[in-house]
Amino acid sequence: MAAYRAGVLIGNWSEDESLEEERLKDFMSKRERGELLIQKINKLQDNIFKKIQLSICEDGFVHFGDTVMLLNPGNISSVENYPGTSSNLTLAITVDEIALYSTKSLPAPCGVSAVESVDPMGRNTFCILSVDGAAVGEPIRFGQKFGLGTTGGFPDQMLYVASEHKSFTRSAKKSYLQQVFLRDEPSYLTCWQATVLDPQLRLEYEGFPVPANSKIIITHCHTNRSLAVPRNFWTRSYFGQEYEVNCHTYLDSHKAEEDKNYWVIVTGNPSVEDGTIIDRPNPQSRQDQKK
Template sequence: MAAYRRGVLIGNWSEDACLEEDRLRDFMIKRERGELLTQKISRLQDNLLKKKELSVSQDGFVHFGDTVMLLNPDNRSSVERFPGVCGSLALAINLDGIPVYLAKSLQAPCGVSAVESLDPEGRNAFCILSVDGGAVGEPVRFGQNFGLGTTGGFSDQMLYLASDHKSFIRSAKKSCLQEVFLTDELSYLICWQATFLDPQLRLEYEGFPVPANSKIIITHCHTNRSLAVPRNFWTRSYFGKEYEVVCHTYLDSHKAEEDKNYWVIVTGNPSREDGTMMDRPNPHPSGIRKNAFHEEK
């Protein structure tokens, strides 16, 4: 009895050939439309991981309309408590919450996390927005409401950093504290304020411009809780560890915010198009020029 070879037609060979032609035809159509999964993933990476140029501050302050990064700076206490956690962390869009099949734009609501990558790119670049009528180019002042928007590299939609009181159905996944997320709805939930670092000098600096590249506290207006990175709650992603971001005010024994609540609004490096001011040595270790506020006054 002769053995069958590959050229022998057996079974429903005609139906199988038609199905193969249909699959090939569908593949060609999806490839022309850019609907293949690999194309969507590539498009997602091209936008979220696209290099961004931060705004350069000429006077050392933060202004409405500036494109900046938000960093939770490195600190010794975090290294002592969590030996595996060190270095500054940048606020960024959480990629795990973005469905790849809808990769043409950002979908709200979307999560945020703190990442170790400090290179300005689509996922960690934010725009300072005015919510009370301030003009673009005007400095943001302590105690003044502002918003933080991101496009993630997509030009057709902007999402806004927001938070709300925690409840049984809404809270941070790991810590169960107040959740921070991105939304496309304009409301009081997207309003934030910059607070001076030293609690004893906050009333004196109320109304003065917010310095860039210096440690400050960022407080949510609706809940009066501060933006924070606990650093002991994290998840593993394709890009490494991503740490949970929450709204919670951590106070020490002196009723002052802990370093978990410290943030630095980072601007661009004037000597490098793709660099940041964090790459340059700080001539003022205290983080604030002595006469900056008096000159503005």
């Protein structure tokens, strides 16, 4: 009778061997289709962290078809109320980590947040879209509807910045105010318009072109509430902790919007590749230094 050796197969070795072959075949098949988790994450990161060239506005106005960033400027009141939140923030795509396990593209709907990065990349750049038949290249005007479409994520996919009235089932996670999110189809929920900061000048500026790189109010057409970053609410995503974005009009004692509602549509710097206008030195500050 042969003695037992380490090479002798015992137990359900045939079944184990078959299972191992099936696992290998499944792995090879998923790898060929790009469905492995590491491939999904790498593809997502390659697209949303890809450097984007912003549109250059020679006439100083924002146009349909422009690729821009939406920046919530740092302000003094933020420092007073919430120390450490004085930096500029940009609107950006945010993705839950769980969604990466079940999809090869950006999930819809998905969230948005405000991030401290002001470098233009696929994640925080948006395309200005026409919703009323205006041609690409025409300037946007105060009071005119427009859409905001993502440029990052995946080349064959565009999501649209949207909002709708808050309800028991849909609201911002921390502030419980009106939620801002991304959806995969344009509709009345994805229509926005630009408004002048000074309430007393809004009727006079109605129909005038919207200047780029200047503070404005961005209002949701369907709910008449303004895009905002309150800066006192954090949200957690696959990218870490970021600021919550909501759709709520914050008014001061003079019935004017607070700086939580201020936005700058940032365009490209013509003198620096991949740069922005906000990176350019202020000529006035140079003159002050010389004095």
